[in-house]
Amino acid sequence: MSYLKNCSHQWTQHAPFVPTWVRETPSPKVCPQPIPPVSPNPIFPSTATLQICTPLQFEKLGPNSVLVTVSIPAESIITLPTKALEIKMIRKNLKITQSRFFNCVPSEPGIPRDTPKLFLGGLVRKDIQYSEVVHQTSTTVAGVIKDFVVDIPISCVIDLGRHLIFPPIHYNQQTEYGFAKSTPLPSGFSSKDHMLSSDLTEFNTLSQQFYNQLPTCELLYSQINEMDDALDRLPLHGGPFEECTFTTLQEKMIILIQLRLTFPTRINPHNHCDHDKDHKHNRDDKHRNHDKECKYCHPKKDRCIDSKVVFNRISAILAKLTQIIKGPHVAPLLFEYKSMLLL
Template identity: 75%
Template sequence: MSHQKNCSHQWTQHAPFIPNWVRGTPSPKVCPQPIPPVSPNPTFPSNAILQMCTPLQFEKSGPNSVVVTVSIPAESVITLPTKALEIKLIKKNLKITQSHFLNCVPSEPGIPHDTPKLFLEGFVRKDIQYSEAVHQTSTTVSGVMKDFLVDIPISCVIDLGKHLIFPPIYYDQQKEYGFANSITLPSGCLSNNLPEFNLLSRQFYNQSPACQLLFSQINEMDHALDRLPLQGGPLEECTFTTLQEKMIILIQLRLTFPTQINYPDDPCSCHPKKDKCSDLNLLFNKISTILAKLNRIIKGPHVALLLLQNKHFL
C-alpha cells in the first residue's frame, strides 16, 4: 500500500474551492408560475343567428362578375367617456373585413334546393366630436372639445337568389383498394384477405370569389338616453353620456369569380358542348336570306325569272 501511494502516475482530484461569500449567500427562491384556469365549457357567441338581407339590386356586370346592392340595418349603444353637452360632428367610414361565399349544394329531384349565400362582416368606424361644459352661468356655457373613436361591428347574410349559376363545387374523394394475394393458412385453406389498408385521396381546392366594395352610404339617427339638466346653466341645457344610434347602411359590392357564371334559362349555358347558339344563329341567317329573296320576288318585274333562280330555297 505504501508503494502505491508513492506512484508518480497516480492522480487524485481535490474538492473544488468555494469562497465563503458564496457559502453565505442564500439560494434564490423560485416562485411557481400560476396555472391559468381551464374553463369547463367552451365560450359560445351571444348571438349565433345572423340577419338575412335580400339584395335591392343584383345584376351581372361581366362574364364572371356580378354587382350586388344591399341595405343593412344596424343598432348600437355608445357610452362617451365624459359628459357631453352637444354632438358637433360624427365622421364615419365603412370597413369590410370578411366576405365568405357559400355555394348551394346540388340536390336531386324532390329534395329542397337552397340558394347561394354571401356572409359579410365588418365595422363602421365612428369619430365622435362633442363639447364638454367646464363653466356655466345662468345665461352662458363655456366648454372644451372632446374626441371619441369607436368601431361598430356589423354582420349579415346576403341571399344571392337562384337567377345565376355560379361555378360548381369540387368535392374531395377517398377510395380504398386492395391486391389479390393468396396466403396459406395453417389449416391448408387459401385466403385473399390480407391485413392491409390502401387508400387513394384526392383533394380539390375551390377558389373563393374576390369581393370589392364599390359604394357605401350610412344614414343614421342618434338619441341621448340619459339627458340630465346642466346644474347652474341656462334653461333647457342638458348633458348626457349614452347614445343610442340606428343606422341604415347601403352597400354595393362586386363579386368576381375565377370562372364564368351563367343564367339557368340560357340555352348556351346548359349544354355548352352542343353549341346551340351557333345552330340558332345559322338558322336565323337562313331565314333572313329566304325572306330577302321572297321580297325581291314580290317587288321585282320578272317574277318567273326570279322563281327559277330561287327554286332551290323553296
C-alpha cells in the same frame, strides 16, 4: 482531469471583484405586468342568428365578376365617457373585415336546393366630437371639446339567388381498393380447390384533394345614413333652462354597400327555361323542314297540303267538271265539288 495537474503552463482566472456596495444594494422589485385577456372577435358574437339581406342590385360585370349592392340596417347604444352638452361632429369610416362566399351544395332531383350566400362582416368606426360643460351661468355655458372613438360591429348574410351559376366546389375524395388473394384450404377440402378472397391485412387508398379558390372582394362604394338620439337627457343645473346634458346615445344606421366579387373562373347565367327553349327550337325545326316539303296551304285551315295531294284533287275536280258538262246531274255534283275544296 488529472493530467492537467502536471502541466507547467496551466492558467486560472479568479472571479471578478464585486464592490461591497453592489453586494449590499437590494435588487429592485419588478411587478409582473398583467397579461391582457384575449377576447374573441367583437364583430361576430359566439352564437348568433344572422339576418338575411336581399341585394338591391345584383348583376354580372364581366366573365368572372359580379356587382352586389346591399342595404344593412344596424342599431347600437353608445355611452360617452363624460357628460355631453352637444354633439359637434361625428366622422364615420366603414371597414369590411370578413367576406366569405358559400356556394350551394349540388343536390339530386327531389332534394331541396339552397342558394349561394355571402357572409359579410365589418365595423363602422365613429369619431364622436362633443362639448363638455366646465362652467355655466343662468345665461351662458362654457365648455371644452372632447373626442371619443368607438367601433360599431355590423354583419349580415347576402342571398345571391339563383340567377347565376358560380364555379362549382370540388370535394376531396378517398377511395379504398384491394387485391384478390388465393390461399389453399385446410384438410377436409379438395386439393384442387382454393379460397378466393381479398387480403384483409392490407389497406390501400387513393386520395384526391382539390384546392378550391375563394373569390376576391372589393369595396367600391359605401353610404351611411344615421340618426342619433340621447336617451338620458337631464337639465343643466345652474345653466340656461333649455340646456341639457346626456351620456347615452341610441344610434340607428342604414348602411349601403357596393361590392365586386371576382371569381377565378367564368360565371354562367342560369336560365330555368333552357329546356323549354330547346323543345321549342326542335319543334320549330320540324315545322320548318315540313314547310320546305309543302308548297300549298289551305286558306281556311292552318295545315299544309302536299303537292301530290293537290295534284290528285285537281285531277278529280276536272273529272267531275267533265261529268257536269256531259250529264244532267248538276246540283249533286256541284255540292260534291264544294265539299272537296273545303277538305
